[in-house]
Amino acid sequence: MADNEHGKVRAGRVTPACAPGTGRKPHPLFVCYFPFLVTAQRRVLPPAALLLLVIVMHPPPTRPLSRFPTFPFSCLVSRHMNVFATGGAGYIGSVYVEEALNAGHRVTVFDNLCEGHRAAVDPRATFVEGELDDEIGLPDALKRSQAEVIVHFAAHALVGESMTNPAKYFGNNMVNGLKLLNAAVAAGVKKFVFSSTCATYGPPDQVPMTEETPQRPINPYGESKLMFEKLLRWYHQIHGLEFVAFRYFNAAGASERFGEHHRVETHLIPNVLKVALGQATHCEIYGTDYPTPDGTCIRDYIHIADLAQAHLLAMAPGRQGFYNLGNGGGYSVREVIETCAKVTGKSIKTIEKPPRPGDPPRLVAAANKAHQELGWRPRFPQLESIVRTAWNWHRTHPQGYPAEPPV
Numbered sequence: 001m002a003d004n005e006h007g008k009v010r011a012g013r014v015t016p017a018c019a020p021g022t023g024r025k026p027h028p029l030f031v032c033y034f035p036f037l038v039t040a041q042r043r044v045l046p047p048a049a050l051l052l053l054v055i056v057m058h059p060p061p062t063r064p065l066s067r068f069p070t071f072p073f074s075c076l077v078s079r080h081m082n083v084f085a086t087g088g089a090g091y092i093g094s095v096y097v098e099e100a101l102n103a104g105h106r107v108t109v110f111d112n113l114c115e116g117h118r119a120a121v122d123p124r125a126t127f128v129e130g131e132l133d134d135e136i137g138l139p140d141a142l143k144r145s146q147a148e149v150i151v152h153f154a155a156h157a158l159v160g161e162s163m164t165n166p167a168k169y170f171g172n173n174m175v176n177g178l179k180l181l182n183a184a185v186a187a188g189v190k191k192f193v194f195s196s197t198c199a200t201y202g203p204p205d206q207v208p209m210t211e212e213t214p215q216r217p218i219n220p221y222g223e224s225k226l227m228f229e230k231l232l233r234w235y236h237q238i239h240g241l242e243f244v245a246f247r248y249f250n251a252a253g254a255s256e257r258f259g260e261h262h263r264v265e266t267h268l269i270p271n272v273l274k275v276a277l278g279q280a281t282h283c284e285i286y287g288t289d290y291p292t293p294d295g296t297c298i299r300d301y302i303h304i305a306d307l308a309q310a311h312l313l314a315m316a317p318g319r320q321g322f323y324n325l326g327n328g329g330g331y332s333v334r335e336v337i338e339t340c341a342k343v344t345g346k347s348i349k350t351i352e353k354p355p356r357p358g359d360p361p362r363l364v365a366a367a368n369k370a371h372q373e374l375g376w377r378p379r380f381p382q383l384e385s386i387v388r389t390a391w392n393w394h395r396t397h398p399q400g401y402p403a404e405p406p407v
């Protein structure tokens with residue numbers, strides 16, 4: 001019996017004593033590769049041959065890679081993940097799902113279609129029509145998806161409605177969100193990406209708003225999202241669930257296939273484009289006497305494809321925390337209307353109305369943290385490019401998505 005630096009050689013076989021240079025017990029995968037490290041002539045295989053061997057023995061996985069967290073060569077295999085996207089039939093979720101599939105991830109969409117559309121689900125995704133409140137159906141769908149990451153878009157998101165029906169907002173955005181968090185922990189999901197909102201800040205003392213801007217929401221929608229942010233902090237601290245919460249500013253734009261079709265539309269750009277399509281006679285401007293250059297409110301518009309890219313970056317292990325997503329600067333209501341007129345070539349009739357209570361003059365994001373820590377680079381920072389993609393979708397889908405097929 002002779003010793004070598006890797007262990008004991010016995011009758012031509014090598015029994016590893018410990019991983020080289022560590023003095024620790026070897027990883028089982030090291031044990032499995034060890035016999036191949038040294039040839040019968042006790043010559044070390046060249047690294048390229050060893051790499052080839054590893055790739056042959058471990059073709060790109062059909063199962064989650066996270067089951068092999070310490071696999072030493074996992075960085076050499078593309079990191080495609082199993083994603084569970086709640087609300088993936090909705091406006092922002094549909095484009096995220098499309099981009100995630102384009103990037104090679106496997107996606108299960110979980111949506112009750114209360115606001116989303118079956119036709120908005122990319123056919124390459126697995127679709128589960130389900131309700132976050134379903135304490136059997138949700139864990140079951142999560143388990144079958146073998147989810148490594150949950151991307152949680154599902155929520156109610158109408159600020160005005162939340163002021164008349166707060167129970168609906170706390171119930172879905174907070175209580176049902178908590179059920180999802182519990183199911184995530186039970187299923188061993190490691191990562192959670194959450195759609196939060198600038199409404200968690202309320203009217204700011206200063207703009208642009210950073211992630212440190214005090215959070216003082218002024219409606220149940222913003223409050224319910226802030227409550228869920230707090231749940232995430234605790235679940236991270238207690239269960240080690242890694243999370244990224246994105247505070248979106250005003251989501252806008254479309255991809256070629258998927259766009260904005262809310263049953264009750266409150267967002268400015270699609271409402272202005274309805275006038276261009278001849279589906280509405282005019283659009284309303286709430287307040288023309290704000291302390292802004294043209295007297296109308298300024299908002300920060302962010303393309304949904306750019307939101308989707310940020311979510312893909314956030315999925316990487318180690319990414320954690322709260323991030324604003326916006327373009328900074330912002331555009332006034334009048335600038336949006338003028339841009340829509342330019343892009344569509346139609347004149348847009350407007351009617352001026354008094355300001356709405358609680359509408360701050362300027363809501364603009366500082367998104368430096370997402371740029372620096374996630375390497376996020378928006379591809380559509382200009383309003384005109386955002387409006388062009390929106391117009392392209394609305395003019396090719398003037399009625400939005402087709403009605404859901406009868407059940």
Ligand SMILES: NC(=O)c1ccc[n+]([C@@H]2O[C@H](COP(=O)([O-])OP(=O)(O)OC[C@H]3O[C@@H](n4cnc5c(N)ncnc54)[C@H](O)[C@@H]3O)[C@@H](O)[C@H]2O)c1
Nearest residue numbers: 087089090091092111112113114115116132154155195251
């Ligand atoms: N659109 C924006 O400008 C904006 C801004 C800030 C934050 N957000 C947040 O982004 C997310 C997505 O927004 P959106 O504009 O795409 O909304 P959306 O209404 O188009 O999408 C939400 C989806 O969630 C689904 N859903 C809701 N409750 C559910 C439940 N209990 N079970 C299963 N599915 C459920 C709906 O059917 C819908 O498909 C929301 O969480 C919203 O609060 C949106």
